[in-house]
Amino acid sequence: MAEPVYILGGAQSDFAANWTRNNKALFDLIDETTRAALEETRLEAAEVDALHVGNFAAELFCGQGLLGGMMGHVDAGFEGKPSSRHEAACASGSMAVLAAMTDLLAGHYEVVGVVGVELMRNVPGQTAAEHLGAAAWAGREAQGARYLWPAMFSDLAEEYDRRYGLDPAHLAAISRINFANAKRNPLAQTRNWTLTDASFSREDDEANPVIEGWMRKSDCGQVTDGAAVLFLASRSAAEAYAKARGLDLAAIPRIKGWGHTTAPLLMASKLERSAREGGYLFPWVRKAITDAYARAGIPGPEALDAIETHDCFSVTEYMAIEHFGLTGPGEAYQAVEDGRIDFGGSLPVNPSGGLIGLGHPVGATGVRMVLDAYRQTSGQAGETQVEGAETVATYNVGGSGTANACFIVGV
Secondary structure, eight states: SSEEEEEEEEEEOTTTOOOTTTTOOOHHHHHHHHHHHHHHHHHOOOGEEEEEEEEEEHHHSSSSOOOGGGHHHHGGGGGTTTTTEETTTBTHHHHHHHHHHHHHHSSSSEEEEEEEEEEETTTHHHHHHHGGGGGGGTTSSSTTOHHHHHHHHHHHHHHHHHOOOHHHHHHHHHHHHHHHHHOOOOOOOTTOOOOOOGGGSSSSSSSSEETTTTTGGGGGGGOEEEEEEEEEOOHHHHHHHHHHHHHOOSOOOOEEEEEEEEEOOOOHHHHHHHHHHHHOOOOOHHHHHHHHHHTTTSSSSSGOSSSEESSSSSSHHHHHHHHHTTOTTTTHHHHHHTTSSSSSSSSBTEEEHHHHHHHHOOGHHHHHHHHHHHHHHHTOOOOGOOTOOOOEEEEEEEEETTEEEEEEEOO
């Protein structure tokens, strides 16, 4: 990129909280997390020039649209500021980040806020699954499945098995790593869960029941209430921010590269094309990641210190491992077996716990990933800190590999 986009910081809600049970609503989630982000960054709302909100399905879960209009109720300093809402299913948060970057790189504004939010635990699990199914092609995919997305990603696992062979033990190992990482994260939904070997068993249907096909309970990301808020700045605004607070501009993380692609909506169309062409199962995922590498001026995963990737299911992370270039197509098992993706490995994946361990409030996930990358590269990740992390990548997906976004964050 010609000009860097700086990350001034932000905040994340506690992903273990059930806001409805606590007699709180969608606005409370936005309000409390935004206020925490303002406090963390020592910014006043009046200093923020524009706002972008990432959210998938507030109309379905809460009967609520026009979320940008809530920001003036958070703080009077936001009144009159331009706001937009962005939707790309589970990649909605990343779309809001990209839009905020565009505002800054175009010179429209100097400091832009990004809010990612989803309230999902206010409805029964079956209803939540039906709402989330809106990101597939209605009436054309996963017909007859009780849980659409586990069924869709079971199909992905089936395709991996058909092309290359897939050992379920490798999927279980990915889940184990992410649940273990979440134990270190004070904001993780599963941090206090008690898990045993049976919790990851492929034979124990009581401890680890089948959800759909290949996907068992341990393979699935969580249904989560949550929000994440970031403030991004232009170089000039970041310089002023650093000077006013006695900070070193060079120590403020920035978005060094990005990639964004959109594939055909139907999973079958994606798999048919990649079967014809060979190579990666999802070439559009690979392109989003390699575009980010190119824009950041790095050769590939060897320049990374950690990855925060989308593990809505264990097989999604399995796919991402090879699409990031850690291994060749069909060889992600090698990175699982040799320990490089472990917290203490050469390239930790999801030190936060990921969607399986930390949680997955759909519209917030992309923003949360960038926030975690910021924390890692500024040395503020606490017990989840990867030692010496200077460059961290994120990958966020919407639908069945339809919306793909990758960011490279570093100092």
